[in-house]
Amino acid sequence: MDLTLAIIVTVVGASTPILIAALGELVVERSGVLNLGVEGMMLIGAIAGFVVQFHTGNPYLALLSGAAAGTAASLIFGFLTLSLSANQTATGLALTIFGTGFSALAGSSYSARPVTLMQPFLPVEIAAHPIGKVLFGYSFPIYFAFAMVVVIWYFLHKTRAGLILRAVGENDQSAHSIGYSVIGVRYLAVMFGGAMAGIAGACFPLLLTPQWAERMTAGRGWIAVALVVFASWKPFRLLAGAYLFGLVMTMELYAKAGGGVLSVIPSELWAALPYLATIVVLVLISLRRDASTNAPACLGKPFLPTN
Amino acid sequence: MTLSRRNFVKVGGAAMALPLLGTSAFAQLEKVKVGFIYVGTINDNGYNYAHNQGRLYVEEHLGDKVETIYVENVPEGPDCERVLRELAQQGCQLIFATSFGFGDSVVKVAPQFPDVAFEHATGYMSGPNIGLYNARFYEGRAVCGTIAGHMSETGKYGYIGSFPIPEVVMGINAFVLAARKVNPEATIKPVYISTWNDPAKEADAARAMIDQGIDVIAQHTDGPAALQVAAERGIVGGFGQGADMSAFAPETQLTAIIDHWGPHYLASAEAVLAGTWTPGNTWEGLKEDVVQMGPYGAKVPEDVRAAADAVKNGQIDGSFHIFTGPINDNTGVERVAAGVTMTDAELLSMDWYVEGVEQPA
Structure with a gap:
């Protein structure tokens, strides 16, 4: 029982940054833009969050700084791909390489400098009982991630603004012809994606391991990008997907570390599960009668108005 | 430049x-x-x-x-x-x-x-x-293992490895051999994470082991993430690897192996x-000052420091070698006879675990 609760706590920690980054990318892609720079924006957010946490000790300010830094990085991408119509795939990859290098440069004088972890969001009394701890014992970003799943779902499917964003992603020419600013909407989406990636990056020094290490996101930005496809661009599926990935990443370690019940499933199988799950999901999607992947029709295409 | x-x-x-x-x-x-x-x-x-x-x-x-x-x-x-x-x-x-x-x-x-x-x-x-x-990092591992043997309450240690190469296997073996000279029941669990640098994964591996009862942790990866988790969870302690990592966990680092x-x-x-x-x-190794030991953590008692110093000095003057038999592997088969010391060539190709190492999954 105690072990199960402990595993849940670790899973939640591992899943949250992936979920936050993927939610941002989901909105970006729904507007018709493919930003492969998530990993780079996360790293820029991570170093910004770390530096602010180190100097101020205020984790909320650190998260905000991560968001601001991620937004700034996304604006580089936005300017190149939206204003100059550069190739989105190449620009996104460049942003990841840039973010890796820039964060390493900015963080080079911050080695051997630990910070303090973010404290639980709710008063400790609520989290005193083990069950209470599993439900209420987390710091702010965990609840933020859950809330954003609902907010983004509501925004995309229940609001006029969300409808416009989806229209821009599905048919930019039509949206343009009835007077919506395709480029403007996409800028806002890209900036939102950057802010979310920055927050996700800041979670690394604030939640997971209170230090700065170069490349500390270690590829999780790419998992976030893949998850958006995995979730067929739907927020609640994204929630399930992020926690599935967090679960298998964590269970691999717990199975390796433990004996007994946990070793019933070999750690190799846990390690293989994300990939098996991806294949199964892709097969299920392709089996559906309409055979559509739900991908926004204009995904990755630069907008060049025809009239 | x-x-x-x-x-x-x-x-x-x-x-x-x-x-x-x-x-x-x-x-x-x-x-x-x-x-x-x-x-x-x-x-x-x-x-x-x-x-x-x-x-x-x-x-x-x-x-x-x-x-x-x-x-x-x-x-x-x-x-x-x-x-x-x-x-x-x-x-x-x-x-x-x-x-x-x-x-x-x-x-x-x-x-x-x-x-x-x-x-x-x-x-x-x-x-x-x-x-x-x-x-000869294993010489430092033997010092760490001695401290673990004295200070651990559960007799269970965790060891985060990158890849199961002889260098890492040797370190795990030296650690547990030294610990079992103090506590013959001690066991160690290696967890390989297939990377040298993924701090979040190192930290989660440390959490996975601490949640399952280990109270001393060592790592053969490149950073201080595991040591920080040890401090966060308040277990008995951990060790710096490669460099003095006491800045990250001043209370928790028991000593450090410093590459020089x-x-x-x-x-x-x-x-x-x-x-x-x-x-x-x-x-x-220690004798040539290529491997150094960091300062002992404040919570390491005097008698443990003396025991650790004895292992350290024995390796410096050549009177003690951690890979001297009898050594059994973790299936109980005798690999090194009593009084025999493993050769360098044998150490550098070591691909088996000594008694006390739980076979990694």
Whole structure:
């Protein structure tokens, strides 16, 4: 029982940054833009969050700084791909390489400098009982991630603004012809994606391991990008997907570390599960009668108005 | 100068435009140019940081008779060959490849530059211009294991490894052999995470082991993440690896194994300067000061310090060797007879675990 609760706590920690980054990318892609720079924006957010946490000790300010830094990085991408119509795939990859290098440069004088972890969001009394701890014992970003799943779902499917964003992603020419600013909407989406990636990056020094290490996101930005496809661009599926990935990443370690019940499933199988799950999901999607992947029709295409 | 793989090509291009000094290794030189390649970043506070400290040591001691270049974050694979070639073409007369996984690349590139001296850390493939050097980190592991044996309450230790290579296996074995001399019931659980640098994964691996009852943790990865989790969870303790990591967990670090490559790097650079360099195969430890122990943590009691010092001093004066039999493997088969000490060759190809190591999943 105690072990199960402990595993849940670790899973939640591992899943949250992936979920936050993927939610941002989901909105970006729904507007018709493919930003492969998530990993780079996360790293820029991570170093910004770390530096602010180190100097101020205020984790909320650190998260905000991560968001601001991620937004700034996304604006580089936005300017190149939206204003100059550069190739989105190449620009996104460049942003990841840039973010890796820039964060390493900015963080080079911050080695051997630990910070303090973010404290639980709710008063400790609520989290005193083990069950209470599993439900209420987390710091702010965990609840933020859950809330954003609902907010983004509501925004995309229940609001006029969300409808416009989806229209821009599905048919930019039509949206343009009835007077919506395709480029403007996409800028806002890209900036939102950057802010979310920055927050996700800041979670690394604030939640997971209170230090700065170069490349500390270690590829999780790419998992976030893949998850958006995995979730067929739907927020609640994204929630399930992020926690599935967090679960298998964590269970691999717990199975390796433990004996007994946990070793019933070999750690190799846990390690293989994300990939098996991806294949199964892709097969299920392709089996559906309409055979559509739900991908926004204009995904990755630069907008060049025809009239 | 600060050179990373990111700006390496740019700076390298400029440097190549300069006329290459006529060099022939094994002739006396006025000035030696030394290249270092690191698998991670010099800011990792661990393994790569320690190699870079060695580079700085050479600069400090040779002054204007040496110029050093380093390249960080070189992947263990084909890209390493390119970096090695570029360093050689830039006129390095001595190149240190500081990670085990660079071995294949060194063996491929070295024959193309017969006048350049290559040295490969922790490897096993030598050649006419490839020297090997290593440090007896296991001696430090034996000191750590002694402390763990005394201080652990559960007698269960966790060990985060990168990959199951002999270097790592040897460390795990030395740790638990030393611990079991104190507590014959002690066990250790290795968890391999298939990377040298993924702090979040290292931290989660530490959480996974602590949640399942270990109370002392050691790691053979490049950073302090596991030690920080040990501090966060308040277990008995952990150890710094590669460098003193007490800044990250002042209460929790019981001691640290410090890699001190400087003297070796200096000796090789001086040999190249003097024209006397030959491919060596050195494996030095506490005695030669290539492996150092960090200060004991405040919570390590006096008697434990004395016991740890005894193990340390025994290895320095040669009276104690952790891999002296009888040693059984973890299936109960005797591998080393009583009174016999394993040879270096046996240690460097060690692929079995001693008694007390739970077989990694």
